[in-house]
Amino acid sequence: MALLTVNNLTKNYDGKPAVNEINFQFQPGKCIALIGPNGAGKTTTLRMLSGLIKPSSGSVTFSGMKQNDDIRKYIGYLPQYPVFYAWMTGKEFLIYVGRLAHLSKEEANKRTEMLLERVGLTEAKNRRIGKYSGGMKQRLGIAQAMIHHPKLLMLDEPVSSLDPIGRREVLTLMEELKEDMTILFSTHILGDADEVSDELLLLHEGKIVESGSMEELRHKYQTAKIELRFQDDLVNYRAKIDNLPSVVTCSMDRNTIHVMATDILSARKEILAAASKEEWPLTSFAINRASLEDMFMKAVSN
Numbered sequence: 001m002a003l004l005t006v007n008n009l010t011k012n013y014d015g016k017p018a019v020n021e022i023n024f025q026f027q028p029g030k031c032i033a034l035i036g037p038n039g040a041g042k043t044t045t046l047r048m049l050s051g052l053i054k055p056s057s058g059s060v061t062f063s064g065m066k067q068n069d070d071i072r073k074y075i076g077y078l079p080q081y082p083v084f085y086a087w088m089t090g091k092e093f094l095i096y097v098g099r100l101a102h103l104s105k106e107e108a109n110k111r112t113e114m115l116l117e118r119v120g121l122t123e124a125k126n127r128r129i130g131k132y133s134g135g136m137k138q139r140l141g142i143a144q145a146m147i148h149h150p151k152l153l154m155l156d157e158p159v160s161s162l163d164p165i166g167r168r169e170v171l172t173l174m175e176e177l178k179e180d181m182t183i184l185f186s187t188h189i190l191g192d193a194d195e196v197s198d199e200l201l202l203l204h205e206g207k208i209v210e211s212g213s214m215e216e217l218r219h220k221y222q223t224a225k226i227e228l229r230f231q232d233d234l235v236n237y238r239a240k241i242d243n244l245p246s247v248v249t250c251s252m253d254r255n256t257i258h259v260m261a262t263d264i265l266s267a268r269k270e271i272l273a274a275a276s277k278e279e280w281p282l283t284s285f286a287i288n289r290a291s292l293e294d295m296f297m298k299a300v301s302n
């Protein structure tokens with residue numbers, strides 16, 4: 001049975017939908033990544049699920065949830081920009097949060113020690129939070145979200161503001177936690193989703209444009225792509241390639257143009273014909289397997 005079921009969930013701001021009739025459900029024990037570019041509606045979705053904002057329409061149901069139950073009982077939430085009292089120690093902060101969650105003094109103490117251990121902060125527990133690194137603060141934030149034994153842990157962009165060391169700390173912790181927790185986290189970094197999640201929900205302009213297990217999606221989008229390198233003037237060649245009939249998407253990074261096509265062989269023919277006719281200064285031409293990023297580009301361009 002699904003742990004969480006979301007039905008036609010919508011949030012309008014000033015008459016415009018930030019999240020537009022989304023539907024999904026997931027099973028307990030999974031780690032799900034909510035992926036989307038900036039402004040796709042990830043934070044709005046998580047805030048509705050956690051009960052922080054009211055949907056304009058639609059519903060969120062937890063398995064075992066009774067009528068008029070407060071959904072916050074079931075969910076632990078780490079916001080994108082968590083706020084801590086810098087003058088408190090990590091331990092004091094967790095006890096404080098535990099008391100706010102109605103734990104007895106004894107329970108709050110016990111749970112705090114357990115969670116400090118779980119997120120690897122036992123040694124730093126008596127240090128002021130103001131002295132913690134970014135990664136330590138996020139780990140404390142995750143402990144805070146778990147204080148009341150939630151069934152689902154929701155993390156909004158848990159690693160996007162961290163340096164590489166902090167990112168590694170938090171991703172490793174998520175890998176460990178997903179062994180015994182259901183986790184839903186948002187990110188716009190596909191590599192992070194690829195690394196820790198079992199399932200993806202791809203959000204674009206407030207709608208879910210793709211979803212499924214990593215395996216299913218890899219299979220579905222398993223396709224080849226063409227990568228081209230030029231001496232210079234990439235923008236000009238990108239525009240030309242984009243106009244070829246078989247080309248579906250054409251993206252560009254510093255020195256490479258990535259081409260996805262309905263039929264890779266036709267695209268190869270068209271590109272090479274144009275390159276030969278117009279004597280393009282190509283330095284490399286390769287056909288490779290598409291990455292998760294290419295899948296994303298293809299899904300949002302449909």
Ligand SMILES: Nc1ncnc2c1ncn2[C@@H]1O[C@H](COP(=O)(O)OP(=O)(O)OP(=O)(O)O)[C@@H](O)[C@H]1O
Nearest residue numbers: 013014018036037038039040041042043044045188
């Ligand atoms: N309180 C608000 N009032 C008006 N518009 C809002 C409000 N909150 C969000 N929006 C708009 O809703 C859309 C979705 O925003 P949201 O923050 O959910 O996206 P996001 O995917 O989390 O983006 P980011 O990665 O930048 O955090 C955006 O266009 C945003 O400007």
